[in-house]
Amino acid sequence: MGRYVARRLLQMIPVFIGSTLIIFCMMYALPGDPVRAMMGDQAYDPAVVASIKKDLGLDQPLLQQYVNYMTGLVQGDFGTQIASQRPISDVITDAFPVTIRLTIFAFTFVTLVGIGLGVVAGLRPDTLRDRGLLTLTLVLVSMPSFVLGFLLQYLLAFKWSVTTPTVTDSTDFGQLALPATVLASLSLAYVARLTRTSIAENLRSDYMRTAVAKGLPRRRVIGVHLMRNSLIPVVTFLGIEIGSLMTGAIVTEGIFNVRGIGIEIYEALTRREGATVVGIASLMVLIYLAASLIVDLLYAVLDPRIRYA
Amino acid sequence: MTIIEETAGSPAPDASRDADRPLLEVRDLHVEFHTRDGIAKAVNGVNYSVDAGETLAVLGESGSGKSVTAQAIMGILDMPPGRIPQGEILFRGQDMLKMSGEERRKIxxxxxxxxxxxxxSSLNPVLSVGYQLGEMFRVHQGLSKKEAKAKSIELMDRVKIPAAAARVNDYPHQFSGGMRQRIMIAMALALEPDLIIADEPTTALDVTVQAQVMDLLAELQREYHMGLILITHDLGVVADVADKIAVMYAGRIVETAPVHELYKRPAHPYTKGLLDSIPRLDQKGQELYAIKGLPPNLTRIPSGCAFNPRCPQAQDVCRTDVPPLFPVTERDGGALAGRGSACHFWKETIHG
Structure with a gap:
């Protein structure tokens, strides 16, 4: 077990280097550069731009820039935003907790409601309530989150004034409820479907028949025997979804003006602030990697047939 | 006659009448499944009974209704699509089909x-065997986790699993096939039930282990004086342990007999066909007999005797009249206890 974790942690190093390099190259490949973006529509002197670029090290070859960036990163220096002159680490520490709050809210929603709906439908497959859930989730899966976002924003905030249209204070969970719901909707649909299928399938298994034949009360048959088995694939999926929720937050944060990393990364992209994008994206990569490691370890706890040596 | 010891705490329904009654009696049981292709009549009027300490072997091909009957007795049929339109299942004289769900669960x-x-596949893959065995004591007797574990170890010792105390926390996949079946047996035995239904308990095992498991089951049955319904399609297994046999075909019992009588003198062409299709050393080199055709589709059971399309002795009457279970007698009319045959021509079959 310990060796397995150590191996997985070591494997993260090449994955981390590789993914940052790819993002770095992609930023480099984009047309435009941060200095020109900073100038906006103003007329500018090419000589000035060139000198600023030289000061910032942007005239060096791509690989040299990458090495410079990584050297800084290893020493804990995320770099500085060109336009605002703010250290990127400050930007991240400001925005990250906001996104974390939003993600945790959405994740809790996905887990409770998604699994709940899945169990309710899966226990009675092919009935009206099962068909109803499948239809609802199909709608959620096929609707892009910005459509759902603007729709709910229009109905709940502008028409009925149930909530505020945008989030002004991210520590207020009442304000976060709407963006969290929108953010959660897609994952929720997947989790509900996955749970439903898993429950319906395990319901027919031989060990369930044994559990009934043992004379166990229905509560125990379902709560212990069915759930333990059915939730194994769901837990795996949920772990990976933490990452998707954080990246999905980019759109949702835009709609509801939540000042999290989604908005920061979007703005950095339009200003071609490579260092900011790579910094935030690397952080997300790390979260993804950590989440998948935790899921794999949890998998072994839930399913004794899986053992890591 | 056998006097059945009541376990403490269980209701004793009229003990004087109880003694004459079989432990379990199935009367005219019908089970059907409503499927998209129509109504599959899986069980069509089965009657059998088991006494305490007695072993009834139910023999038949796949789809003959032997497992469905057992599941109806256990109350673990999937309903719907299953349905029991008529019949009685009397356990110690009480019809279980009329009991509430909670009463049946307690049985x-x-x-x-x-x-x-x-x-x-019948053991839960993600729970330790100790937990699954202990569950019986925790749910039915309200024991604590610790007491239940101690009982589980005792049980595993009882079914001769080596190093029981060390293996109690292991999971089903960590045991061999024979050991797993012993765990199943231990689970069934846990509360010393009055009746055990074994649905092809040795089919998934290899031959050497089959014998060990059957011996263990027979030994424990004698010790606890339990009734045993042994469902199988293996004629070899039956001969060693059963007291009486019921042969099923297309959801009906076609022949009943004490075990050795059936092997010596079958009174139904189907039974005869089954016995003739066992490979025998003294007929080495000859072609092995096989019953022609396939078991009938349960949504379209042939009229008359269900076996008539495959029967070498079939006459016109077999295609029109359903044969009841005739009592089988000696040639001179002398009674043969416990024998019956659902064949219009049982006399010709048994007495040649």
């Missing part, structure tokens, strides 16, 4: 237990 595992065919 399951406690008074009537079942052993399934494939122990690997």
């Amino acid at each position: 399951r595992g406690n008074k009537i237990a079942m052993i399934f065919q494939d122990a690997l």
Whole structure:
């Protein structure tokens, strides 16, 4: 077990280097550069731009820039935003907790409601309530989150004034409820479907028949025997979804003006602030990697047939 | 006659009448399944009974209704699509089909237990065997986790699993096939039930282990004086352990007989066909007999005797009249206890 974790942690190093390099190259490949973006529509002197670029090290070859960036990163220096002159680490520490709050809210929603709906439908497959859930989730899966976002924003905030249209204070969970719901909707649909299928399938298994034949009360048959088995694939999926929720937050944060990393990364992209994008994206990569490691370890706890040596 | 010891705490329904009654009696049981292709009549009027300490072997091909009957007795049929339109299942004289769900649950595992065919899929893969065994005591007797574990170890010792105390926390996949089936047996035995239904308990095992498991089952049955319904399609297994046999075909019992009588003188062409299709050393080199055709589709059971399309002796009457279970007698009319045959021509079959 310990060796397995150590191996997985070591494997993260090449994955981390590789993914940052790819993002770095992609930023480099984009047309435009941060200095020109900073100038906006103003007329500018090419000589000035060139000198600023030289000061910032942007005239060096791509690989040299990458090495410079990584050297800084290893020493804990995320770099500085060109336009605002703010250290990127400050930007991240400001925005990250906001996104974390939003993600945790959405994740809790996905887990409770998604699994709940899945169990309710899966226990009675092919009935009206099962068909109803499948239809609802199909709608959620096929609707892009910005459509759902603007729709709910229009109905709940502008028409009925149930909530505020945008989030002004991210520590207020009442304000976060709407963006969290929108953010959660897609994952929720997947989790509900996955749970439903898993429950319906395990319901027919031989060990369930044994559990009934043992004379166990229905509560125990379902709560212990069915759930333990059915939730194994769901837990795996949920772990990976933490990452998707954080990246999905980019759109949702835009709609509801939540000042999290989604908005920061979007703005950095339009200003071609490579260092900011790579910094935030690397952080997300790390979260993804950590989440998948935790899921794999949890998998072994839930399913004794899986053992890591 | 056998006097059945009541376990403490269980209701004693009229003990004087209880003694004359069989432990379990199935009367005219019908089970059907409503499917998209129509109504599949899986069980069509089965009658059998088991006394305490007695072993009834139910023999038949796949789809003959032997497992469905057992599941109806256990109350673990999937309903719907299953339905029991008529019949009675009397356990100690009480019709279980009229009991509430909760009453039946208390009987399951406690008074009537079942052993399934494939122990690997029948045991929960993510719970330790100790937990699954201990569950019986925790649910039915309200023991604590610790007491239940001690009982589980005792049980595993009882079914001769080596190093029981060390293996109690292991999971089903860590055991061999024979050991897993022993765990299934231990689970069924846990509360010392009055009746055990074993649904092809040795089919998934290899031959050497089959014998060990059957011996163990027979030994424990004698010791606890339990009734045993042994469902199988293996004629070899039956001969060693059963007291009486019921042969099923297309959801009906076609022949009943004490075990050795049936092997010596079958009174139904189907039974005869089954016995003739066992390979025998003294007929080495000859072609092995096989019953022609396939078992009938349960949504379209042939009229008359269900076996008539495959029967070498079939006459016109077999295609029109359903034969009841005739009592089988000696040639001179002398009674043969416990024998019956659902064949219009049982006399010709048994007495040649």
